[in-house]
Amino acid sequence: xxxxxxxxxxxxxxxxxxxxxxxxxxxxxxxxxxxxxxxxxxxxxxxxxxxxxxxxxxxxxxxxxxxxxxxxxxxxxxxxxxxxxxxxxxxxxxxxxxxxxxxxxxxxxxxxxxxxxxxxxxxxxxxxxxxxxxxxxxxxxxxxxxxxxxxxxxxxxxxxxxxxxxxxxxxxxxxxxxxxxxxxxxxxxxxxxxxxxxxxxxxxxxxxxxxxxxxxxxxxxxxxxxxxxxxxxxxxxxxxxxxxxxxxxxxxxxxxxxxxxxxxxxxxxxxxxxxxxxxxxxxxxxxxxxxxxxxxxxxxxxxxxxxxxxxxxxxxxxxxxxxxxxxxxxxxxxxxxxxxxxxxxxxxxxxxxxxxxxxxxxxxxxxxxxxxxxxxxxxxxxxxxxxxxxxxxxxxxxxxxxxxxxxxxxxxxxxxxxxxxxxxxxxxxxxxxxxxxxxxxxxxxxxxxxxxxxxxxxxxxxxxxxxxxxxxxxxxxxxxxxxxxxxxxxxxxxxxxxxxxxxxxxxxxxxxxxxxxxxxxxxxxxxxxxxxxxxxxxxxxxxxxxxxxxxxxxxxxxxxxxxxxxxxxxxxxxxxxxxxxxxxxxxxxxxxxxxxxxxxxxxxxxxxxxxxxxxxxxxxxxxxxxxxxxxxxxxxxxxxxxxxxxxxxxxxxxxxxxxxxxxxxxxxxxxxxxxxxxxxxxxxxxxxxxxxxxxxxxxxxxxxxxxxxxxxxxxxxxxxxxxxxxxxxxxxxxxxxxxxxxxxxxxxxxxxxxxxxxxxxxxxxxxxxxxxxxxxxxxxxxxxxxxxxxxxxxxxxxxxxxxx
Ligand code: ADP
Ligand code: ZN
Ligand code: ZN
Numbered sequence: 001x002x003x004x005x006x007x008x009x010x011x012x013x014x015x016x017x018x019x020x021x022x023x024x025x026x027x028x029x030x031x032x033x034x035x036x037x038x039x040x041x042x043x044x045x046x047x048x049x050x051x052x053x054x055x056x057x058x059x060x061x062x063x064x065x066x067x068x069x070x071x072x073x074x075x076x077x078x079x080x081x082x083x084x085x086x087x088x089x090x091x092x093x094x095x096x097x098x099x100x101x102x103x104x105x106x107x108x109x110x111x112x113x114x115x116x117x118x119x120x121x122x123x124x125x126x127x128x129x130x131x132x133x134x135x136x137x138x139x140x141x142x143x144x145x146x147x148x149x150x151x152x153x154x155x156x157x158x159x160x161x162x163x164x165x166x167x168x169x170x171x172x173x174x175x176x177x178x179x180x181x182x183x184x185x186x187x188x189x190x191x192x193x194x195x196x197x198x199x200x201x202x203x204x205x206x207x208x209x210x211x212x213x214x215x216x217x218x219x220x221x222x223x224x225x226x227x228x229x230x231x232x233x234x235x236x237x238x239x240x241x242x243x244x245x246x247x248x249x250x251x252x253x254x255x256x257x258x259x260x261x262x263x264x265x266x267x268x269x270x271x272x273x274x275x276x277x278x279x280x281x282x283x284x285x286x287x288x289x290x291x292x293x294x295x296x297x298x299x300x301x302x303x304x305x306x307x308x309x310x311x312x313x314x315x316x317x318x319x320x321x322x323x324x325x326x327x328x329x330x331x332x333x334x335x336x337x338x339x340x341x342x343x344x345x346x347x348x349x350x351x352x353x354x355x356x357x358x359x360x361x362x363x364x365x366x367x368x369x370x371x372x373x374x375x376x377x378x379x380x381x382x383x384x385x386x387x388x389x390x391x392x393x394x395x396x397x398x399x400x401x402x403x404x405x406x407x408x409x410x411x412x413x414x415x416x417x418x419x420x421x422x423x424x425x426x427x428x429x430x431x432x433x434x435x436x437x438x439x440x441x442x443x444x445x446x447x448x449x450x451x452x453x454x455x456x457x458x459x460x461x462x463x464x465x466x467x468x469x470x471x472x473x474x475x476x477x478x479x480x481x482x483x484x485x486x487x488x489x490x491x492x493x494x495x496x497x498x499x500x501x502x503x504x505x506x507x508x509x510x511x512x513x514x515x516x517x518x519x520x521x522x523x524x525x526x527x528x529x530x531x532x533x534x535x536x537x538x539x540x541x542x543x544x545x546x547x548x549x550x551x552x553x554x555x556x557x558x559x560x561x562x563x564x565x566x567x568x569x570x571x572x573x574x575x576x577x578x579x580x581x582x583x584x585x586x587x588x589x590x591x592x593x594x595x596x597x598x599x600x601x602x603x604x605x606x607x608x609x610x611x612x613x614x615x616x617x618x619x620x621x622x623x624x625x626x627x628x629x630x631x632x633x634x635x636x637x638x639x640x641x642x643x644x645x646x647x648x649x650x651x652x653x654x655x656x657x658x659x660x661x662x663x664x665x666x667x668x669x670x671x672x673x674x675x676x677x678x679x680x681x682x683x684x685x686x687x688x689x690x691x692x693x694x695x696x697x698x699x700x701x702x703x704x705x706x707x708x709x710x711x712x713x714x715x716x717x718x719x720x721x722x723x724x725x726x727x728x729x730x731x732x733x734x735x736x737x738x739x740x741x742x743x744x745x746x747x748x749x750x751x752x753x754x755x756x757x758x759x760x761x762x763x764x765x766x767x768x769x770x771x772x773x774x775x776x777x778x779x780x781x782x783x784x785x786x787x788x789x790x791x792x793x794x795x796x797x798x799x800x801x802x803x804x
Contacts, residue, residue: 003057004031004065006048007094008041013784016093019048020057022064031065034073034080036106038066043164049098051080074102074363076380078417085413091776091796092403100403101378105356112141114153114162121161126152129162179247180233181216183240192241202232207241216247262337264306271299274445278307281421282314282385289412291392291437292425294447295456295685296656297620300425301331303447304388305338307423308369312342316385316420317368321407323394324348324373329595330620335371346372346379349594374399377407377414384418387411392424392433393649395642398801406799408433427656427687428649431698434691435705457627457658457665459683463674464631475570480628480668488578488607492625492663496610497654498564499634507534507545511554516546520756527563567610567630575608583611613650615657625665627658632671632679639750640803641703644678648690651682702742704799707765710772711800712779713749715793719758725792726760729779733764736775741766750804757793 005018021039023031031037031050039048040063047069075083079101086097099107115138116122122133128149132139141164144153156162182189189207196204205226210217223230236242267275274292281288294300308318322331327347335343344358344367361367362379370379374397377387389397389411397407408424415422424433424442437444450456462477472478487494507527508515515524518536525534525543534543549557564584571580581601588594594614601609602621609615609624635647651669658665671679681690699706714726726746734743745762752759766772776796786792 001053001055002028003054003062004037004050005052005054006037006039006050006065007098008039008048009046009095009099010041011093011095012788013093013781016095018051020054020059020062022057022062023053024064027065027068030071031068032073033077034075036069036074038069039063040066049075049080049095072363074106074380076382078382078414079378079380081417082378082410082413086403086405086410088773089409090403090405090798091773091780096402100375100399100405101380103352103356103359105352112164113138114141114144114157114164115139117161117163124159124161126156128152129156176246176248177218177220179216179218179245180210180222180237180242181245182210182214183243186211189241192239200232200235202226202228203236206232206236210242216245218247259333259336259340261340262334264309264338265299265302267302267306268299268449268451270447270449271303274447275303275306277443277445278303278386278421278423279310282307282310285419287415287419287421289415289422289424289436289442290445291429291433291442292423292445292447293427293429293434293437293687294425294445295427295450296653297450298427298447299451300390300447301334304390304423304425305334307386307388307421308339311385311420312339312368314385316383317381318370318386318388319376319379319381319384319411320369320371320388320390321374321376321397321411322371322390323396327371327373329598332371335369339369342367343369343371344379346370346376348373374407377410384414385420386423387415387420388423388425390425392426393428393430393645395646395801398799400802402795404797404800406801428652431645431691431694432705435695455664456685457655457667459655459667459669459685461674461679461683462668462670464670464672474574475567475630476574476628477668477670480670481574483626483666483668484575484578484608484628487626488575491607493601493604493621493623494608494626494628495615495621495624495654495657496567496608496628496630497615498567498610498612498630499632499650507557509549509552509554509557511556512549512552514549514551514557516543516550520753564610564612571608571610578608579606580608580610581606583609583615588614621657623663624658625663627654627665627667629654629667629669629671632669633673633676636673636676636678641698641701642801642803644676644697645694647676648678648682648687648694651679652685652687655682655685702765707742707767708769708798709800710764710766710776711761711797711803712764712776713759713761713793713795713797714746715754715757715759715795716791717757721790721792722758722760725783725786725794726762729794730762732779733762733775736771737764737766737769741769 002023003020004023006021007018008015019039019041021037031053033050033052035050037048037050038045045066075098083094083097083101086092087094116133122130125133129152132144132149144150153162157164189211193204193207205228206222209222209226219230219233222233233242237244274294277288278290280286292300292303304320308320311318320335324347332345344361346355346358350358362370362381370376370381372379389408392408399405411422426433429437433442436442460479462479464477467477474481476484484494507525516534517524518541520536520541525536527545528535532545534545535541546557548555564582568580568582571578581597583594583597587597600606604623629651632647632651635650636643640646655667658667669679669683673679677693678690681693698704703709712726712729714722714729716722716725723746730743730746737743742765743762744765746760747762749759749761764772780794780796783792783794787794
């Protein structure tokens with residue numbers, strides 16, 4: 001095999017295929033598919049993935065591979081195959097599919113290098129450029145970039161005196177430490193030890209330490225372990241008894257933590273019934289998709305843990321996905337306590353280096369369980385025995401950029417490949433999954449009872465319009481306020497939840513209803529209290545706060561809705577004795593802040609936990625007996641057919657935070673639309689009724705799970721162009737697709753402009769359309785040139801979760 005097919009790191013239609021490169025002799029037999037290489041591509045060098053080997057190239061003369069980045073493949077044959085599948089499922093480029101499966105640290109970074117073309121060229125260089133090349137023939141662009149000589153460099157590059165070369169920068173960034181190993185045989189060392197005098201006691205200790213360990217050990221570790229300086233170790237190196245080595249160390253985010261091992265619980269009858277078919281599949285190497293539908297606190301996680309345990313006993317591996325937001329220290333702790341060092345954790349709170357290290361533990365099979373957010377579904381295990389997706393209804397499992405994959409689809413695909421079970425768990429399954437379970441495509445497992453038989457909390461709905469009418473202008477209804485006071489007196493704890501995902505902190509004129517929007521993006525500007533400014537969350541545009549309405553000149557234009565900060569301020573006014581922990585993007589952005597704040601609440605130092613989405617999930621505090629939802633309807637008004645479903649899910653999740661243990665819990669939901677069925681049914685904990693009602697609406701309007709969706713979004717600076725392209729695409733699809741398929745549009749997207757680019761869309765609702773993928777691919781090809789030259793963008797989202 002002397003030729004490698006390589007997918008290069010250039011995300012474009014023309015380069016979306018394998019290119020042949022010759023394998024230099026020194027790497028013959030070493031390079032295999034799945035390794036990263038550096039190859040010449042046009043004038044530059046780029047990173048690439050080897051996807052196949054062959055005896056001969058298709059074209060006559062092929063360039064050789066310039067560099068080899070891996071010694072073991074980073075993509076297993078299975079992952080290479082999944083890459084191909086992703087390109088079909090999400091219409092992405094091959095290179096994007098491969099990159100999404102690897103930690104960010106392994107993505108190529110490029111340095112621009114400038115090199116002098118010839119000795120003769122030196123004389124012709126610009127006077128400002130000459131000094132740079134006086135003693136060398138190449139230098140980094142970054143040295144020049146910010147100097148006054150930059151324009152002169154551009155001139156000389158254009159003249160062809162200097163060449164620009166792209167070089168691949170990092171080859172991964174392992175962290176190493178100085179270590180030592182024994183450099184002589186046992187007898188020699190014992191001999192030496194017996195001859196050492198009293199003063200050299202420490203050297204003796206080091207040697208016996210090393211004899212015990214009989215492996216490479218970091219110098220730091222020896223010094224710390226024996227409580228000595230490094231001097232005696234150095235002395236032994238000088239005497240030739242120890243040899244210096246470089247050893248790789250992992251950046252372990254949990255290294256300073258001790259986890260008390262936990263034992264499996266005796267399962268309840270319900271749990272035992274739910275786990276039986278899973279264990280059967282594990283035992284017999286069978287693939288099924290199980291939908292584990294169980295209220296919060298019904299013991300789903302315990303079932304996951306025991307299933308994983310069984311998988312490990314068979315010598316296999318398991319992946320457990322949780323939404324980023326609920327990958328809380330509490331969740332990690334439960335896994336570490338049960339499986340100790342067999343667990344790797346992958347989430348966005350880790351640094352790039354830490355993520356890379358966790359990933360390498362998986363690659364080297366040093367761990368057999370991964371707990372992680374969405375992309376952990378690509379963990380390079382080769383002997384998978386189970387995949388679990390907890391809170392399967394969470395939309396964060398869908399990636400909203402290329403490749404637009406859903407982790408659930410990947411998990412099921414891998415489950416089929418490995419012939420192992422997949423568990424989807426939720427207290428509020430997506431309609432799609434529940435419908436599949438009803439049809440028997442998935443196997444339904446139900447957990448109805450809460451652990452320790454605690455009942456679901458009682459829920460009160462408060463109509464905030466009534467509050468206003470009766471003169472209460474505060475953000476707390478009388479009922480919620482009374483209950484809060486009561487809990488503070490009793491020394492119990494309170495969780496206050498603010499749904500911020502709607503546009504809640506905008507400014508509005510109370511007289512004419514005018515809302516300031518971004519002039520580049522057509523979304524309402526968000527009010528930032530600290531700077532007293534209005535900001536656009538899409539493009540960063542800033543404005544001063546208006547003192548009078550630009551439309552009607554009224555002075556009654558002011559901040560509307562309530563951010564967490566404002567709630568906190570009001571709390572200190574009305575309940576000055578309460579200690580409050582506020583959790584939102586602002587207070588948790590620093591590393592470790594999340595955990596610190598939670599500890600403050602867990603220890604009882606604070607009585608009120610106030611926060612956004614991020615406190616809705618996974619938290620379990622025994623002393624919480626009251627949950628308040630301040631504004632239940634911000635999400636109901638979004639232009640999204642899943643708005644009711646998302647509201648129902650969120651309210652159910654939040655309510656689940658109350659009364660999980662001995663003390664009974666209460667929930668107060670404040671809303672301006674108390675009659676809405678998703679609010680009513682969430683308060684009654686009635687998923688089944690919600691499912692029935694929502695399914696009728698979906699059926700009527702031809703939405704999933706009755707129909708599939710595909711969303712084509714076109715954007716460009718020129719609105720006429722956007723409209724005409726979207727129109728042509730819609731017409732083309734209308735001609736080619738079956739009459740049963742509905743094509744909506746072209747219409748302006750709900751967010752009609754982002755960063756000065758207009759956005760139009762057309763939405764397809766279809767049941768069976770075998771030629772859809774080829775047609776969509778044809779569209780992308782047809783507009784290829786315009787996309788590249790004129791900055792036109794066409795994005796295609798199959799099974800979209802974000803309709804904006
Ligand atoms: P879920 O994942 O459905 O929210 P958990 O698995 O977290 O539920 O269980 C809720 C609580 O009950 C946890 O504190 C857990 O440790 C405990 N628990 C779970 N299963 C059992 C069991 N069989 N016996 C005793 N306690 C259990
Ligand atoms: Zn006005
Ligand atoms: Zn903007």
